[in-house]
Amino acid sequence: MAWSLGRICKSVQRLGSLSSVQSQLSHPATSGSVRTMLGLPSSCFSKTRDFSLPNSSWGPEMMRLYKHYNSQCEVVMEGGVKQEGPWRRLPSYNRVLKYATGGVYLNKIIQSKARLFTRNTGDPGVAFEYVLFFNREEQRCVGIFQAGHLLEGPPGHVHGGATATMIDTVTGALALILSGPVVTANLNINYRKPIPLGSTVLLESSLDRKEGKKTFITSKVTSSDGSKLHTDTTALFVSISFSNLLLGS
Numbered sequence: 001m002a003w004s005l006g007r008i009c010k011s012v013q014r015l016g017s018l019s020s021v022q023s024q025l026s027h028p029a030t031s032g033s034v035r036t037m038l039g040l041p042s043s044c045f046s047k048t049r050d051f052s053l054p055n056s057s058w059g060p061e062m063m064r065l066y067k068h069y070n071s072q073c074e075v076v077m078e079g080g081v082k083q084e085g086p087w088r089r090l091p092s093y094n095r096v097l098k099y100a101t102g103g104v105y106l107n108k109i110i111q112s113k114a115r116l117f118t119r120n121t122g123d124p125g126v127a128f129e130y131v132l133f134f135n136r137e138e139q140r141c142v143g144i145f146q147a148g149h150l151l152e153g154p155p156g157h158v159h160g161g162a163t164a165t166m167i168d169t170v171t172g173a174l175a176l177i178l179s180g181p182v183v184t185a186n187l188n189i190n191y192r193k194p195i196p197l198g199s200t201v202l203l204e205s206s207l208d209r210k211e212g213k214k215t216f217i218t219s220k221v222t223s224s225d226g227s228k229l230h231t232d233t234t235a236l237f238v239s240i241s242f243s244n245l246l247l248g249s
């Protein structure tokens with residue numbers, strides 16, 4: 001059933017409430033948490049597969065880092081009492097809003113087939129495999145990224161655009177959590193060392209500063225053991241009126 005524009009805008013106004021985003025992120029992630037986080041009913045979402053959970057394509061390094069951060073999402077206290085840890089895993093779906101991004105004016109086929117392009121391959125492991133974790137206290141996000149063989153740029157290495165996509169994803173997620181609806185205004189990437197295809201790398205992003213509508217985030221990509229610097233980045237996100245985005249203006 002198609003959504004009326006009024007209903008979409010109403011939901012989006014709730015999305016604009018940073019406190020609701022923050023309060024949801026202060027609770028353990030569940031499959032429905034993003035829905036609740038965005039203040040949208042389930043009919044606004046398409047597939048519910050959470051792509052940030054391990055699958056058979058994840059290699060040993062990807063699993064090691066995943067377990068490292070995931071184990072810090074919940075800590076067991078004396079007496080076996082479980083308590084929230086410093087990190088939250090961020091669930092990830094291939095479509096957040098069925099009718100987002102000017103979608104109300106788009107061709108219905110485009111609307112129904114549109115997918116988040118980092119999550120649009122059927123076969124696990126061939127392109128972007130990643131999971132994001134958020135640390136509220138430290139105001140930072142980490143991404144663990146395993147680069148599949150379809151992301152080749154220079155022979156045997158990851159395409160710089162694919163790396164930029166992952167940097168945008170991790171810095172964008174942090175900006176969104178900290179500032180509400182934003183768009184990337186500037187992404188300044190220094191490529192220091194190529195990333196071998198098939199390898200797992202760590203993306204770390206942290207808040208530099210906020211100035212009015214602007215949120216500045218810094219980020220680096222390293223090898224999974226942190227010994228090799230692949231990129232360093234500064235990013236600027238600008239707060240937007242989310243309803244303008246939906247209306248296509």
Ligand SMILES: CCCCC/C=C\C/C=C\C/C=C\C/C=C\CCCC(=O)SCCNC(=O)CCNC(=O)[C@H](O)C(C)(C)COP(=O)(O)OP(=O)(O)OC[C@H]1O[C@@H](n2cnc3c(N)ncnc32)[C@H](O)[C@@H]1OP(=O)(O)O
Nearest residue numbers: 096168169172173181182183184185186212213214238240
């Ligand atoms: C995108 C949806 C966001 C919401 C998503 C919701 C749910 C998502 C859930 C999960 C997320 C899943 C995946 C997310 C993954 C990655 C995130 C991807 C994000 C993107 O991939 S997003 C697409 C690419 N992105 C664009 O498509 C932007 C096009 N662009 C514009 O929409 C405008 O250009 C805008 C709004 C940027 C500026 O609007 P404007 O021109 O009206 O300027 P405005 O006055 O508002 O600027 C205020 C202050 O920013 C300064 N400023 C502006 N631009 C600057 C620049 N480039 N360099 C330096 N400073 C700049 C001004 O100088 C002023 O500074 P001051 O206040 O100091 O004067």
